[in-house]
Structures are given as C-alpha cells and as structure tokens.
Amino acid sequence: MWLAMLALMLIFALSLAVAPVQAQERPVSFADLAEEVSPAVVNITTSTTVAAQMNGNFPQLPEGAPFQDFFNEFFNRDGQQQPRPRQSQSLGSGFVISEDGYIVTNNHVIEDADEIRVEFFSGLTLTAQLIGTDPATDIALLKVEHDAALPAVRFGDSEAARVGDWVLAVGNPLGQGFSVSAGIVSARGRALQGNYDDYLQTDAAINRGNSGGPLFNMAGEVIGVNTAILSPTGGSIGIGFAMSSNVAGRVIAQLQEFGTTRRGWLGVRIQDVTEDVADALGLDRPLGALVTEVMEGPALDAGMVTGDVILRFDNGGVADTRDLVRRVADAGVGRAVDVIVFRDGEEQTLQVTLGLREESSAAARPGPDAAPPAAPAEILGMELAELTDLVREQMALPAGTTGLVVQSVEAGSDAETKGLRGGDVITEAGQVPVSTLAEFRERVEEARDAGRRTLLLMVRRGDDPRFVALSLER
Structure with missing residues (x-):
C-alpha cells in the first residue's frame, strides 16, 4: 500500500514540475487580434499596359475581302502593323504604417505598374503613389492621400521572435479578399537568394496574393513582410517566408527619407x-x-x-x-x-x-606586369601554362592579366574535387602573386616546408575571383 502511495506522490510531484511548461499562454482565439489589425491591412491591385507582340503573325486578307478596311485600320496605325496594347493586372497585399498614409508592400507586387489601387478593410479605395522600391529585399513603399487619419500598425522586433512563437498572417490570398491564417515561427535567419536576406519561416498559410502582407506577433506588431513560399504546387504547403521587420524597417526608413536605399559599401x-x-x-x-x-x-x-x-x-x-x-x-x-x-x-x-x-564602382585594381612564358608543366594535378598575349586574346582576358592558365585537370585529383577546370586562371599561390611556373613551384615548396597541408590559390573564372585550398599531399 505504502509503495502505491509513494508512486502517486511521485506522479503528483512530477506533474507539478512540468506544469509550467503545460501552462504556457496559448490563445483561445485569434479573433481579437484579427479585429485589431485588419483595418490597417490593404488589398493592392495594379494595372500595367503591356504592348502586344504579333511577330508578324497577323491576319492576311485578300484584296477586296469583307472587313478589309477594319483590319487595315486596326493593324496599320501610323503606317506600321500595331496590335492593340492590353492591360495586365496583379493582386497583392500591404499594410499601413502611418496615419498619413504610408503603405508597405512587396516590390514584385507593384513593379512596372501604371496604376496602383489600394482597398481598405472598410471598403475605402484610394490611388497610391510609389515612393520608392528596393528590389534587393523586395520591399516597396507607397503613399495614399486621405482627409481622415488612417488605421496603422507598427513594426515589432523580429530578433525577439523565437522559433515556436505564434504568428498571424493577414492578406488577400488568391484574390479572395481579406483573410487571416495562424501558425508559428518555424525558423529564423533564412536566406533565399539576396545578399540582405533575413527571412522568418512560418507555417501560417501564405498563398499568391498574400505577397506584401504583414506577419503579426501576438502583440499586434509586424515582425515580417510576407514575401515568398516554397511549394511544388504553387499553393501553401506550410513553408512560407517573411522578410524580417528589422531589415524591412531600415529599408522603409531610407525609402521614406531619400526615396531610395543608402547602404554602406566596403x-x-x-x-x-x-x-x-x-x-x-x-x-x-x-x-x-x-x-x-x-x-x-x-x-x-x-x-x-x-x-x-x-x-x-x-x-x-x-x-x-x-x-x-x-x-x-x-x-x-x-x-x-x-x-x-x-x-x-x-x-x-x-x-x-x-x-x-x-x-559604387566595380573597377578592380590592375595586376602586375606579365612575365615571359615557359613550357607548360603538371603541378598538383593540373597542367599549368604561363599567360601570353596570344592566350589572353584567345581567352578574352583584359590586357595585363597575369597568372597561370589551367589547361587541364587530372581526373580524381584534389583540383578536380575542388572544382578547378580548364580555362581557370591562377593569379596567386600562398597569397603571393604568381606569373611563372617557377614562382608557383616556390610557393608549393614554401608551404610544404612550413608544414602546411594545403596551398591557398586565387582562381579567377571570368569576372569571379575565389580562393581554393589545394592539398599538398604527394
């Protein structure tokens, strides 16, 4: 009996120990939050004039055919065959960040638009002016004018968001009108393609039309701008990405002040x-x-x-x-x-x-003058040759380019494993410029004498330089 009582007491104690984890605050409903933030979320409709391309595939009518005058007028304006342009429309979302009408959305939502229309939750529709865009982060800033103060939301601290936190996505999915979806922060610090990417990943449903809409935390603060989804079908499968508010906020501040971004450059x-x-x-x-x-x-x-x-x-x-x-x-x-x-x-x-x-200018510093050529040689699994004026011309290299050209790479060598191939130019070995085979051999022996297992090479392929560490094992 006393063993049973002891077991019950242990179970009770364990339940108390885990109670704080089980008692974490969870929303019973998102209704209050949705009601609070929805007035500041907008649907965005853009209209773009697209010139039709006929490529010569226009109707050919015999002389005297019915409606010939009509077709001639339609296809031969100004003496040229000109098909009528058409209007292309796209849908997206956005959100108001100030009572005087500044609106955030994605650049791809309004890119090349001739007209931008903004519809509010209340049904109010206004024409928006483009203030500035940043394609690097896919952020755009719009402005609307209205007599009364507009409902607005504020940015929160995306760095404070933790994986597992609840979030709410609001927008215009698939053109269906105002819609909310809930989920959690699935991951942080995601990068897709850009240099400045800092995405929050979420499983809140995001679909086409949600682009540019806000991702809210439970305090009603915007911690992300819904931008992209990962999906083999084009629809939400629970992997969505929102540009973090800390990145978006800095971009918006610059667009608001300068109309463009002003990033530091090293x-x-x-x-x-x-x-x-x-x-x-x-x-x-x-x-x-x-x-x-x-x-x-x-x-x-x-x-x-x-x-x-x-x-x-x-x-x-x-x-x-x-x-x-x-x-x-x-x-x-x-x-x-x-x-x-x-x-x-x-x-x-x-x-x-x-x-x-x-x-910024992309002009690189010129290299040292070229040295006389020598016969090709095989070193570290590569057949190397010194550059000559003829080789520079054949490879379309800038005049004065120096180094060693890789003519071929031995199959199975470390050079092949590291991605080197014929046509690459090695400009440095051991962080020292090389233009002759003798200099390259010296760098190899120096590295071996110093006990190094690898030799660092500077390799140029086209306009792209990169360092490659090759094994020195014989």
Missing part, C-alpha cells in the same frame, strides 16, 4: 572561410570573410589587400560573408569604422570610411 569581394582555407592561412578555425578582390574604394584606401580575412567589423565579430554584407550595409554611409583583418599570421586594425553602395 569595396571588396569576399568568400567564406572553409576548414581547408583556414588551414592554408594558419587560422585556428574557419571564421570571418576572406577578401578575394579589392576594388577602387574605401577598403583599398584603408590599405586592405587581397587575402586578408576580415575577423571583426565595427566592434563586432564576423561569422561569415553573409553576416559581413548585412552589417556593412547597415553601418551607414560616410562612417569611419575599425576593421580587424588577419594577414601574414597576425591581426591588423584598419580604419575604413564606408562609401555608398548604390554609387
């Missing part, structure tokens, strides 16, 4: 640091952003060079290239920031005054 091309690249550079672990090219601009003026690894930017550590790109963009134009780089086995601090990305 003036470098970068790539992630892999384990083999870290080993080749002498880093303890893979972190930071590896500079593959320095252009005319802020970084060059500050003394940054190709092969530097950016470890810290503006008093914060750099996790990877995506982290650095976003932080540079948000840092502010004209600001002087400290950038700590890893170079030649030690850290150096550079002070960089950031430029304006939207006005």
Whole structure:
C-alpha cells in the first residue's frame, strides 16, 4: 500500500514540475487580434499596359475581302502593323504604417505598374503613389492621400521572435479578399537568394496574393513582410517566408527619407572561410570573410589587400560573408569604422570610411606586369601554362592579366574535387602573386616546408575571383 502511495506522490510531484511548461499562454482565439489589425491591412491591385507582340503573325486578307478596311485600320496605325496594347493586372497585399498614409508592400507586387489601387478593410479605395522600391529585399513603399487619419500598425522586433512563437498572417490570398491564417515561427535567419536576406519561416498559410502582407506577433506588431513560399504546387504547403521587420524597417526608413536605399559599401569581394582555407592561412578555425578582390574604394584606401580575412567589423565579430554584407550595409554611409583583418599570421586594425553602395564602382585594381612564358608543366594535378598575349586574346582576358592558365585537370585529383577546370586562371599561390611556373613551384615548396597541408590559390573564372585550398599531399 505504502509503495502505491509513494508512486502517486511521485506522479503528483512530477506533474507539478512540468506544469509550467503545460501552462504556457496559448490563445483561445485569434479573433481579437484579427479585429485589431485588419483595418490597417490593404488589398493592392495594379494595372500595367503591356504592348502586344504579333511577330508578324497577323491576319492576311485578300484584296477586296469583307472587313478589309477594319483590319487595315486596326493593324496599320501610323503606317506600321500595331496590335492593340492590353492591360495586365496583379493582386497583392500591404499594410499601413502611418496615419498619413504610408503603405508597405512587396516590390514584385507593384513593379512596372501604371496604376496602383489600394482597398481598405472598410471598403475605402484610394490611388497610391510609389515612393520608392528596393528590389534587393523586395520591399516597396507607397503613399495614399486621405482627409481622415488612417488605421496603422507598427513594426515589432523580429530578433525577439523565437522559433515556436505564434504568428498571424493577414492578406488577400488568391484574390479572395481579406483573410487571416495562424501558425508559428518555424525558423529564423533564412536566406533565399539576396545578399540582405533575413527571412522568418512560418507555417501560417501564405498563398499568391498574400505577397506584401504583414506577419503579426501576438502583440499586434509586424515582425515580417510576407514575401515568398516554397511549394511544388504553387499553393501553401506550410513553408512560407517573411522578410524580417528589422531589415524591412531600415529599408522603409531610407525609402521614406531619400526615396531610395543608402547602404554602406566596403569595396571588396569576399568568400567564406572553409576548414581547408583556414588551414592554408594558419587560422585556428574557419571564421570571418576572406577578401578575394579589392576594388577602387574605401577598403583599398584603408590599405586592405587581397587575402586578408576580415575577423571583426565595427566592434563586432564576423561569422561569415553573409553576416559581413548585412552589417556593412547597415553601418551607414560616410562612417569611419575599425576593421580587424588577419594577414601574414597576425591581426591588423584598419580604419575604413564606408562609401555608398548604390554609387559604387566595380573597377578592380590592375595586376602586375606579365612575365615571359615557359613550357607548360603538371603541378598538383593540373597542367599549368604561363599567360601570353596570344592566350589572353584567345581567352578574352583584359590586357595585363597575369597568372597561370589551367589547361587541364587530372581526373580524381584534389583540383578536380575542388572544382578547378580548364580555362581557370591562377593569379596567386600562398597569397603571393604568381606569373611563372617557377614562382608557383616556390610557393608549393614554401608551404610544404612550413608544414602546411594545403596551398591557398586565387582562381579567377571570368569576372569571379575565389580562393581554393589545394592539398599538398604527394
């Protein structure tokens, strides 16, 4: 008997221990929240004039045929065969962020539109003016004029959203009118295609027409702008993406003030640091952003060079290239920031005054003069040859380009595994420019003598430079 009583007491104690988890606050209904925020959510209809393309496939009528005059007038305006243009319409969603009529939506909802109409929950319909767009984040800002104050919602802190938090998506799915759907935050920090992506993933139903609509937290704050779905069918399967409010809010503030974005610009091309690249550079672990090219601009003026690894930017550590790109963009134009780089086995601090990305030039620094050619040779699983004027011309390389051209790659070699192929140009080995086979061999032996397992190469393919760490095992 006493064993049974002891077991019951243990069960009761365990139930008390887990009670706080089971008693977490859960909404009985989303009705109050939907009623609160819906007046600030709008349906967006756009109209675009599209010129019809006949491509010569217009009716050919014999002389004297009935309706010939009608067809001649229709297809031969101004002496040319001109089919009538047609009107294309698209639907989307948006939300009001100020009582004086500023409205947020997606760029792809209003792109190339001749007319933008905004319908409110109350039935009020107004014509909107485009203030500015940012294709990089797919954000657009509109403005409507109205005599009375309009219902508005505010941005919340998307960084405070946790995986598992409840969210509410409001919009105009498939043109059916105002609709709400509930779900949770499924993941954070998702990237789709852009450099500035910071998406919240949600299983709240998002379909065509929801684009540009808001994703609310339970406080009625916008923590995301519904933008895209992942679906093999085109309909919601529970994988939707909303651009985080922290990114969207900064973009909107710039569009509101300047009509365009004003992102900071460092003036470098970068790539992630892999384990083999870290080993080749002498880093303890893979972190930071590896500079593959320095252009005319802020970084060059500050003394940054190709092969530097950016470890810290503006008093914060750099996790990877995506982290650095976003932080540079948000840092502010004209600001002087400290950038700590890893170079030649030690850290150096550079002070960089950031430029304006939207006005940046993509001109890279010229390389050193070319050296005399030598016979091709096989090194590290690659057949390498020195560049000549004839080879530069055949490969359409800029005059003065130096390095070694990869003529072929041995099957099964580490070079093949790392993606090298014929036509690639190796401009550096061990972070030192190379233009002759002798220089390349010297870099190989130096790395081996230093106990390195890999040799870091700068490889250019077309306009894209990247670092590749090749194994030195014989």
